[in-house]
Amino acid sequence: MRQRWGWVALALAVVIVGLIGIREYSLRKEVELKTENQYQRAFQEVVYHVDSLAEELTKAAVSSSYPMTQKALADAWRHTESARSGLGQLPVGTIELSTTEDFLSQVASFTYVLSQRGASGSGLSEREWTILRDLRDQATFAAEELTRLGGSIALGRLRWIDVQRDSMATAAMRPDEERTRGAPSNQVTKGLKMLEDGMTRFPTPDFEGVIPPPRKKLPSIPGAEISTDDAIKIAMDFAGYSVQEGARGEVIATISSEPESYRVEMTPSRGQVSKVWADVSVRGGKVLWMYRDSPIGSESITPAMAVNAARAFLASHGFQNMREISRRDYQGVSAIGFAHEQNGVVIYPDYVVVRVALDDGRVDGFEGTNYQIFHRVRPLKEPGLSEAEAKEGLNPRLTVIGSRLAVILDDFYQEKLVYEFRCKLDKDTYLVYINAETGEEEEVKKAEIRGLELV
Incomplete structure (x- = not known):
């Protein structure tokens, strides 16, 4: 009899574990579906706005009426900004798209400047019209490539969530691995690379004297350069891990974008598969970014509790006088933005974002690049106006x-x-x-x- 009850208990345990596994699998698939839908919507917006951009640039080039040209340029600027916004929502961080991004930035500046002339403007100069024609040709090419990629995605049932996984895998690869094995790739990634390759083949217009100069280079983080061992220790301390307790870390890449940083991969302790990544600046040894790879369960805490958890995290890491400035709840997490406050003045350049899981209130993400670059005690003067x-x-x-x-x-x-x-x-x-x-x-x-x- 006792043995029979033992088998019954074992069977019940197996059933319960199975049900929990099914529930976790369903939740994960639901999150993946929501994420994929968001990516698909963002991509369709990029396709639509780049196609509309090409159309408006064509109108501006053809029109003989300056008010009509001005309207087309204003619409082109609006579509450019929307395309840039949509592109920023896609998981393409490790795909080289600098030429495409520069093109959109240049078009935005060019169309904005020309659209802001008065209604009695004298029209486009010959040089401005030539630049407009060249930009139209590039926009037309980009629209065709993106439309072709969209068709491939629809026919091949390709998913942006796979691009996201490949992007994370590429970011986590050591430089020697990327050279010998190559970064993960799929048809979406290849399509974007073909777009970028085609954009590099167009001549770069001479904008000097037509549009304002580009933004100045980001200020550097003060301090001496640190070693990879220093970066590992800084990242481990920030994540709250200890080598003595079995945690380990290693530098897996050097991120060349400004500010240059070491990417550290950490494993909490032996036997655990979840990992944590952090970027530590080469100069100054400041933590710029952290992400904890852990599953998120059902929500059990309120947004207010999440804000308190984020505040406690910042205080424990030396971020003082931080004021909440933004909040976004999505996919079981709350991303909360804070800015430094000095003498009652909100210092927006000194901002951070803390990501809190809404299942148990743990912090699983941090972004503090702007804070580390700009933060300092400022000599604030009295405003000239009341x-x-x-x-x-x-x-x-x-x-x-x-x-x-x-x-x-x-x-x-x-x-x-x-x-x-x-x-x-x-x-x-x-x-x-x-x-x-x-x-x-x-x-x-x-x-x-x-x-x-x-x-």
């Missing part, structure tokens, strides 16, 4: 519901002291930034964009 004077620069149709002083960056990484006004128009909330010295409107943001809430 809040009431700055408020006069707002659209009178807006209803102001809050305000504060802040520091933001312009396109050349120059800091500007501004008044941030939180305003309502109909049902939407906006953040409007007015220069505290000149009264000029510097920037406008919508407070809620695709699930991202600016606090």
Whole structure:
């Protein structure tokens, strides 16, 4: 009898474990499906906006009416910015697309500058028209390649989630492995590489005197260069792991993008398969990024609890006087943005993002590149305008519901002291930034964009 009950208990245990496994598998497939749908939507937006960009550039090149040309250029700029936004949502971080990205940036600057001329403008010069024609040809080529890739994805049932996995695998490869074995590849990756290769074959237009110079180079992180052993120790300390407890780490790559960093791969302890990655700057030894590869279960904590967990994490790692500025909840996690606050002024360049799992409140992600580059104690001066004077620069149709002083960056990484006004128009909330010295409107943001809430 006792043996029979033992077999019954064993059978029940097997059934329970099986049910748990099925549930975890279903949750994982559900998350993958949501992620894939987001990637597919972002890619379709890129295809649509690049195709529309080519069409608007063609209109601008053909039109003999300057107001019509100006409208086409303004529409082209809008499509360019949307294409850049969509491209930024795709898992292509390890795929070389610098020429394509530079092209979109140049088109955005070119079309914006020309579209901002007055309605009585004298039209395009011969040089400007030549640049416009060359950009149109590039946009047409890019649209054709992206459309062809979209067809291959649809016919071949290819998935962006596989591109994401390959991208993560490439990022985790040692340099010698990438040389000998080659980075993982699939038809989507090959299609994007063909696009990039084709874009490099077009001549680069001479924009000197037509559009503003590109952004200045990012400032360097201060400090001496560190060794790979130093990087491992810094990453292990940041992740809370100890060699004495069985954890181990190794530098698996050097990330060449600014600021240059070592990528450290860590395994918590013997017998555990989950891993943690962190990027540590070569100069100064600052942790720029961290990601913990662990499954996420059902949500059991509130967003407020997630914010508290993120605050505690930052405080324990030496990030003081941090103020919540944004929050986005998705796929079982909460990504919470914080900016440094100095004497009541929000310093937006000094921001970090902490990713908190909503199943148990653990921190499984961190992004702090901007903070490590820009953070310092600033000699903040008194604003030249009062809040009431700055408020006069707002659209009178807006209803102001809050305000504060802040520091933001312009396109050349120059800091500007501004008044941030939180305003309502109909049902939407906006953040409007007015220069505290000149009264000029510097920037406008919508407070809620695709699930991202600016606090």
